[in-house]
Amino acid sequence: MESPSPALPPLDSDVALLTAALLDIHSVSDHEGPLADVVEAALRALPRLRVQRLGDTIVARTDFGLSSRVVLAGHLDTVPLPTTPGARGTVPSRWEPAAGVVPSGLPEDADLLYGRGATDMKSGVAVQLAAAGLLGHDAGPIPGRDVTWVFYDHEEVGSEFSGLGRVVRDAPGLLEADFAVLLEPTDGVVEGGCNGTSRYRVTVPGVAAHSGRSWRGVNAIHAAAPLLSVLAAYEPATVTVEGLDYREGLNAVRIHGGTAGNVIPDACTVEVNYRFAPDKDLRQAHEQVFSVLALAGVDRDRVEITDESAAARPGLHHPAAAAFVAAVGGSPQPKYGWTDVARFSALGVPAVNFGPGDALLAHSDDEHVSAGAVRDCLAALTRWLLPRV
Known part of the structure; x- marks a missing residue:
């Protein structure tokens, strides 16, 4: 009996449940194809989006003719699964209550979702997809800026294999924008530029x-x-x-x-x-x-x-970046590690890191994210994309 093909719940589902569904699809670097397939299918079902695929990288764009455009980017791959006995940051995902919390049976704000990629960065990808679902269907609201979504492969390996790098080389026009947000884990704080x-x-x-x-x-x-x-x-x-x-x-x-x-x-x-x-x-x-x-x-x-x-300067003086910081709140911090904001910076596109989850948990045996953190990140992003709402 063949295993059923992986699928995602509707994109207007609870973004925490959407995160769990993404975690359940194995996508270690070099094996992103099945996840890229389901992401592509979900995006192609949205009539307002124009969707292109380059290898296992998916690019989707609105075309409302607005005066500015922003990019929301995130990678589909994860590092290999942990080999430590009893590790919880693996596949499939599992829900656990936070310490001192009575199990609810459903993911509440205090519940924790364990799995490989929970922080780095399938919770961020879930936020991207939820935003695409909101803006991409026929009856969705009109954002303040046109949006490009990039879901790319091979981030966790050598930079020469990067799906985002492939787009930069082969189709840089797809990345033209005034500002970009990379949904790497930052604990819901804006991190400008990168070392x-x-x-x-x-x-x-x-x-x-x-x-x-x-x-x-x-x-x-x-x-x-x-x-x-x-x-x-x-x-x-x-x-x-x-x-x-x-x-x-x-x-x-x-x-x-x-x-x-x-x-x-x-x-x-x-x-x-x-x-x-x-x-x-x-x-x-x-x-x-x-x-x-x-x-x-x-x-x-x-x-x-x-x-x-190369490093990337913060670029927080740009009007779109300032509006983003105002919408999500908090005090911007530097990004000490290197991230793909540098690729956008090299294209002349100011970019920041902003996503759910603690980056210190990335790649760990107990990698996890809280349901509340994922929902809060989506709410902040929505405030920025829909300033009139």
């Missing part, structure tokens, strides 16, 4: 020898000590950009060296990650790292740049 990130592979040379005659060699692992000492002593900056304080970080994140238990290693490789504030472009970020490595006597020709992603 950039760059990675480096530093090779420290040595001379191989038998460990019984170690004096005939040069131990490359030992020779890496000055580099590690410089990185350990480095004091990262806090940089204020457009009123938000971005904390930087420069760290060794991986080290490799040695070939056998009786051989002095002839090479040691240290991988370094720099998280930099949006006052710097990529060239300036690289120069900062090279200047620190030079303190350990590391020449540039021993450093390979293995990955780089």
Whole structure:
């Protein structure tokens, strides 16, 4: 007997129940197809939306002819399922009452929804879909701005595979807008821009020898000590950009060296990650790292740049961004990690992060989100999209 095809409840259902339905569809990176299929079907059923599919990325747009356009974006994929016995952040989803709350039988505001992607970021995707359902049917209200929805694949893997990056390369016109909201988890607080990130592979040379005659060699692992000492002593900056304080970080994140238990290693490789504030472009970020490595006597020709992603400025001065902050409330905060707001920023589209759930729970064994947080996020987004309501 074949398993039934996955499906979503009506988009005007409780957005918390819609979140649970999304969680129940497995969509680890490289396996987003079934979820992309049901999202596409739900959007194509809305007569006011024009829908296009690029691989497993779905783009839907209103065309009311309004004076401005905004983008609501979110990714469909998740990281792999946890392998820890008893982990609750898995598939299918499960409801549990919050501590001290009597089970209600239905998801109330205090109830918690566990599952892989609950925070990162199927609860945000559910909010996107609920907004599309509100505006996309024949009798729906007219928003203050036209809206583009982007549901994309391959966010949780290498940036070269990103579905959003594919749209940027192949159909950038679909992303033309005055402002964008990425529904990454922020606990319902606006997080402006994002730090950039760059990675480096530093090779420290040595001379191989038998460990019984170690004096005939040069131990490359030992020779890496000055580099590690410089990185350990480095004091990262806090940089204020457009009123938000971005904390930087420069760290060794991986080290490799040695070939056998009786051989002095002839090479040691240290991988370094720099998280930099949006006052710097990529060239300036690289120069900062090279200047620190030079303190350990590391020449540039021993450093390979293995990955780089530009930072994004907050852009909160833009009228659409200011209106968004006013509608959702709270005090904007910086985004310390890198997110796809940087792709929008590179296109000249100011963007912020705003979504339900605690980002610290993302990818965890007990990943979860509260029903109330998802409903609150949808309510805030609706206030902004329908300023006359």
